[in-house]
Structure formats: structure tokens, C-alpha cells
Amino acid sequence: MKNLDKVRESILDSAAYFFDRFGYEKTSVDEIARRAHKAKASVYYHFSGKLQLFRTVLEQEMERVRTGLNEIKSKYGTITTDEVKEYFMTRIRLMREAKVYRRYVLSSYMYGRNEVSEIVDEVRKSLDDEEYAYYVSLCKAGKEEGIFPEAVSPEVFGNMMLLVLKGIEIQFFDTDDIREMENTYRAMLEVLMFKLYNNN
Amino acid sequence: MKNLDKVRESILDSAAYFFDRFGYEKTSVDEIARRAHKAKASVYYHFSGKLQLFRTVLEQEMERVRTGLNEIKSKYGTITTDEVKEYFMTRIRLMREAKVYRRYVLSSYMYGRNEVSEIVDEVRKSLDDEEYAYYVSLCKAGKEEGIFPEAVSPEVFGNMMLLVLKGIEIQFFDTDDIREMENTYRAMLEVLMFKLYNNN
DNA sequence: TTTTCGACCAAATCGGTTTTTTGGTCAAAA
DNA sequence: TTTTGACCAAAAAACCGATTTGGTCGAAAA
Numbered sequence: 001m002k003n004l005d006k007v008r009e010s011i012l013d014s015a016a017y018f019f020d021r022f023g024y025e026k027t028s029v030d031e032i033a034r035r036a037h038k039a040k041a042s043v044y045y046h047f048s049g050k051l052q053l054f055r056t057v058l059e060q061e062m063e064r065v066r067t068g069l070n071e072i073k074s075k076y077g078t079i080t081t082d083e084v085k086e087y088f089m090t091r092i093r094l095m096r097e098a099k100v101y102r103r104y105v106l107s108s109y110m111y112g113r114n115e116v117s118e119i120v121d122e123v124r125k126s127l128d129d130e131e132y133a134y135y136v137s138l139c140k141a142g143k144e145e146g147i148f149p150e151a152v153s154p155e156v157f158g159n160m161m162l163l164v165l166k167g168i169e170i171q172f173f174d175t176d177d178i179r180e181m182e183n184t185y186r187a188m189l190e191v192l193m194f195k196l197y198n199n200n
Numbered sequence: 201m202k203n204l205d206k207v208r209e210s211i212l213d214s215a216a217y218f219f220d221r222f223g224y225e226k227t228s229v230d231e232i233a234r235r236a237h238k239a240k241a242s243v244y245y246h247f248s249g250k251l252q253l254f255r256t257v258l259e260q261e262m263e264r265v266r267t268g269l270n271e272i273k274s275k276y277g278t279i280t281t282d283e284v285k286e287y288f289m290t291r292i293r294l295m296r297e298a299k300v301y302r303r304y305v306l307s308s309y310m311y312g313r314n315e316v317s318e319i320v321d322e323v324r325k326s327l328d329d330e331e332y333a334y335y336v337s338l339c340k341a342g343k344e345e346g347i348f349p350e351a352v353s354p355e356v357f358g359n360m361m362l363l364v365l366k367g368i369e370i371q372f373f374d375t376d377d378i379r380e381m382e383n384t385y386r387a388m389l390e391v392l393m394f395k396l397y398n399n400n
Numbered sequence: 401t402t403t404t405c406g407a408c409c410a411a412a413t414c415g416g417t418t419t420t421t422t423g424g425t426c427a428a429a430a
Numbered sequence: 431t432t433t434t435g436a437c438c439a440a441a442a443a444a445c446c447g448a449t450t451t452g453g454t455c456g457a458a459a460a
Contacts, residue, residue, distance in 0.1 A: 007403085029452060039405045041454080046403095050452065109370065110310050152390040160387040167367015170309065187360040190352040192391065207432090228422060239434045241425080246432095250423065 008046050010036045016057045019100045024054050024116055051115060054100075058123040061098040066127055068094045073134070079141045081193055087134075088185045092178065095169060102173050105166075128162055135161040147193065164188075208246050210236045212260070215253045219300045224254050224316050251315060254300075258323040261298040266327055268294045273334070279341045281393055287334075288385045292378065295369060302373050305366075328362055335361040347393065364388075 014035035018027035029050050033040040047053050072090055076083035095102070101120065108117040135158040142148030148157075172181045214235035218227035229250050233240040247253050272290055276283035295302070301320065308317040335358040342348030348357075372381045 042404050044453065106306065106309055109306055109373065149390055152387055156383055156387045157391070160384045163368055163371060163384050164364050167371055168363055170370055171363060171367055173309065183356055184360050184363050187352055187356045188364070190349055191357070242433055244424065
């Protein structure tokens with residue numbers, strides 16, 4: 001790794017450290033710089049500003065989730081019940097680890113849009129798009145196998161899944177009780193995968 | 201109606217008016233009293249305090265939702281697809297009209313618990329309990345007819361439904377676009393009522 | 401050339417103080 | 431029985447100087 005990247009990385013680590021603990025507003029660029037053993041102006045040499053720093057930290061978090069989920073998807077060739085189960089359970093865990101994101105999931109609903117919530121939504125969208133595609137193909141595959149009703153449109157189904165999952169996330173965002181969350185997801189899966197569960 | 205009740209009602213109307221527009225914190229008992237053409241002390245003669253005023257307004261809102269939903273339930277004898285469809289579509293509309301509640305759905309998640317969010321949760325619980333029972337019996341009925349997988353526990357299903365619906369509510373709480381919300385609910389119903397939809 | 405940094409600025413935030421408003425009470429009036 | 435104005439302690443709002451903040455720049459290292 002080039003030295004430039006090393007510096008960038010250490011600044012980002014420091015930023016993530018503070019954003020995680022104190023949030024965007026209560027973190028100053030100066031303390032981020034100090035923790036990375038740099039002067040504040042150096043941070044501005046590597047990043048265009050505090051907001052870009054924040055965005056990059058979020059992007060890293062979302063990237064980790066996307067990578068983790070794609071690993072599951074590529075592990076199985078076609079969509080199976082086992083895959084979907086593992087997908088959801090992994091999703092819970094990965095989302096939990098995206099701490100800065102979780103701190104700001106609610107921000108777009110709490111205070112009307114601002115620059116921070118704007119960025120949160122934008123970054124989140126990259127994950128949403130990928131998940132949306134996954135649920136659409138899940139629906140299509142389900143219909144081919146007769147597990148899903150023909151009436152439901154894959155696109156509408158995809159949007160519904162995003163909404164439902166995000167809604168659950170919001171309600172669990174400050175709980176550390178992961179068990180209840182898993183139960184909810186399991187119940188959803190059972191209803192979703194009706195036929196497969198019933199044929200056991 | 202007794203005159204006493206009339207006064208109470210006009211005070212409650214005034215309180216609802218302000219709570220709806222400015223929320224609990226930004227409404228003063230004095231302005232509530234003025235709008236009801238009473239002195240502040242009169243409000244305290246009829247109600248034990250600002251919080252009880254707030255609670256009563258919320259209770260009225262929830263009562264309207266419960267009544268509306270019970271009308272649907274009693275219109276149909278047994279649980280049918282048509283009933284559930286109408287139940288959900290009515291639910292969207294009724295919830296939308298519970299404005300003060302909607303303003304505070306998020307409060308328990310935003311700021312940690314406080315006296316206001318405590319009351320919101322408490323009052324909401326009366327509706328939750330009734331809905332929970334409905335979804336439990338929906339699940340049982342569904343299992344008897346073979347529409348629902350045997351694997352899913354009615355109690356877990358009931359909790360899941362409450363979570364999912366509340367999650368959706370939260371995300372739509374400041375949108376006036378009712379169409380997208382209806383689409384989401386419709387998609388949910390289609391997946392939920394799989395067999396019935398497929399046998400059409 | 402590439403990277404770091406001290407000095408600097410306008411704007412926002414902070415801490416402490418005073419002023420106003422607020423939720424709630426009470427004795428007297430209606 | 432119901433209403434009210436006067437009253438109080440506490441909370442909130444308004445105020446204001448001092449500090450901190452995000453961001454820039456030109457010079458010094460490397």
C-alpha cells in the first residue's frame with residue numbers, strides 16, 4: 001500500500017472512531033487530525049471536507065455489508081431456502097456492525113432533510129439497489145417454482161421488502177437484544193417461504 | 201350532554217388543535233385555555249395536568265382507530281380475504297388521521313424514553329393488544345385452511361406483524377403520498393394470502 | 401513535486417447571566 | 431359546583447462575550 005493511502009486510512013480510522021462514539025456534529029476535524037497525528041490542514045489536503053470524511057466512513061460501512069451479503073449469494077448457485085435463510089441472518093449481523101450508519105438511520109425521519117441525512121440516504125442507496133435486485137430475482141425464482149403467488153409483481157415485492165426490512169431495523173436500532181430481531185426475521189421467512197416450509 | 205362534558209370537550213378540542221400543529225412541548229396550557237375561552241386554572245379544574253390532557257387526546261385518537269377497525273371485523277363474520285384486505289386499507293386511512301400520535305411515533309426511538317414517549321407507548325399499547333389478537337387469530341384461521349405454514353407460531357406471527365406494520369408507519373409518517381403505502385400493503389397481502397390469490 | 405503545517409478568518413457554538421414564560425396552586429368570587 | 435386572577439418555583443428563551451469550529455492559504459519540509 002502506498003504511503004498516501006496509509007495516511008488516508010489512518011485519518012479515516014480516526015474519523016470512524018469519533019463518528020461512532022460522538023456522531024457527526026459532536027466530532028471536530030481537529031480532533032480527527034490529532035488522533036491521526038496530523039495537522040488539521042493535512043486532513044483537508046486528503047479530503048475535501050468533513051462531510052466527505054463522513055461519507056467515506058459510511059461508504060466503507062455499506063461496502064462491508066454488501067461484500068458480506070454477496071459472499072452468501074455467490075456461495076450458493078441458485079436461490080434456495082437455505083441461502084435466503086443465511087442471507088437474512090447474516091444481514092442482521094452485518095447491519096449491526098455498521099455503527100455510524102445505524103446512528104443515523106433515523107435522522108432523515110427525525111429532523112427534516114439536511115446535508116447529513118442526505119448523505120446517509122445517498123450512501124445507503126447503493127446497498128438498497130443491490131438488495132432490491134436480489135428480492136426481485138427472489139420473487140421471480142419463487143414464482144417459477146410456484147412458491148410465490150403469480151399476482152405479486154417482482155418490482156413491488158422488491159420495494160416492499162426494502163421498506164419492511166428498514167422498518168424493522170429502525171425499531172431495533174438501539175437494542176442489543178439480537179434474539180428478538182432474529183425471531184422476527186425467522187417468522188417473516190416462514191411466511192415468505194410458505195410452501196417450502198410446509199413440504200418439510 | 202352535560203355542560204361539564206361540553207367544557208371538557210372544548211378544552212380537549214383546543215388541546216388537540218395545538219398538539220397537532222405544534223406538538224406537546226411547544227404548546228402551553230395557557231394557550232389551550234385561551235382557545236377554549238377559559239382561564240388556565242379552569243383547565244386544571246377539569247384535568248389533572250398537561251400530560252393528562254395529552255394522554256386523553258391520544259386516547260381519543262387511538263379509540264377512533266380501534267372503533268373503525270372493529271367495525272370492519274364485525275361486518276364480516278369469519279376471517280376472509282376480503283375482510284383482511286379491507287382491514288388493512290382502512291387501517292392505513294385511520295392511522296393517517298391519528299395526527300398527534302403520528303407526530304410522536306418516532307419519539308421513543310429518537311430521544312430515549314421520557315414522560316411523553318412513555319405515554320405514547322402506553323396509549324398505543326391498547327391498540328397493539330387488540331391488533332395482536334387479530335393477527336394471532338388470523339394466523340390460526342389461516343393454518344386451519346392450509347393457507348399458512350404449520351411451522352409458524354401464531355404468537356410470533358402476531359408480534360412480527362406489529363413490528364412490520366409499525367416499521368412501515370414510521371417511514372411513511374411524514375409523507376402524504378398514500379399510494380405508495382397502499383402498494384406496499386397490497387404486496388404484503390398478496391404474499392401473506394398466497395394460496396387464496398393463486399387460486400383465483 | 402508531493403505532503404505537512406502554522407497562522408488566519410468568518411461563522412457557529414458555548415458558557416454564563418438575566419428575563420420571560422411555563423406548569424401548577426390557591427383562596428376568593430360567581 | 432365551576433371559574434378566575436394573583437401568585438410561585440422552575441424551566442425555557444434571549445442575550446452576549448469568549449471560545450471553538452470548518453475551511454483556506456502560503457510557506458516550509460520531505
